[in-house]
Amino acid sequence: MTKTSASSRRRAAVPAEEEIRFWMRAPAVTVNLAAPVSEALALMREHNVRRLPVVIDTGELRGIITQGDIRGADLLRVAGMDPFEIADALRRIKVYEVMTEDPITVTPETSLREAAMLMIDNKIGGLPVVDEHNMVVGIITESDLFEALVHVLERRDMEEEG
Template sequence: MTNKTKTTVPVEQEIRYWMRTPAITINLAAPLSEALALMREHDIRRLPVVVDTGELRGIITQGDIRGADIMRVAGLDPVDIAQALRNVKVYEVMTEDPIAVTPETSLREAALLMIENKIGGLPVIDENKRVIGIITESDLFEALVQQLETHPRF
């Protein structure tokens, strides 16, 4: 057995300082129409998908739902498209078991996870896998700008 020493980072470099909370989430049994409405209402591009207890089960993005725009361009009736969005459930198109981070995760680690996995956001979960926030590429840019303003030598 090896002893792993946890590297500590200044609190301002932890996710908890930068995450958006509470996260806007959606139940996995909700229709796609509800997911799309939530994204538009809150001007966001991704929703953590949860069960009734708030436990993370997946993530759904605008890209997952983008097929509706393709159907419209293809000439399908908007009424048929709306019906399809009501009939398809979130769990049918979500990414299951997404990469998630904790409030103590460093900004650097979150950024590396996003880069390595080509994703734009990470759900933030507690010890029971309940979603408590979300960190996005925009949040990381905001942190970078603040760091650059605070430490101009960088």
């Protein structure tokens, strides 16, 4: 898979409400790349999210970790492995060992359409939103894009009725 970034493409002007900044979740819940996987899992559960941008101490993006990256723990439980052994393993394995490095990113100015196309083309469910210094400023997910779609359709329906 080649790394593609919305910031590396030429953008057409779009209405502000069709930019990522209007729909992204900010601030994004992030995890440090040296944190144990157990911490990432706890953050995902606490904030009801399926992916976390992975950052270094300065807040600069280094990767992304998803529930799928750590789903192996559920398989170990089904296979009969002791839950205490699983918990211990999740404390010993570091985020950087299982994360996806250099994830595809977008900027706050990226259009919703471009973000959706990046997700479709790369079969991913979310994109970290970064500034010009690669600092994480938010995250945009499939759910956010569906919310935007509903908003656009409702607005269109109101205009047609009105």
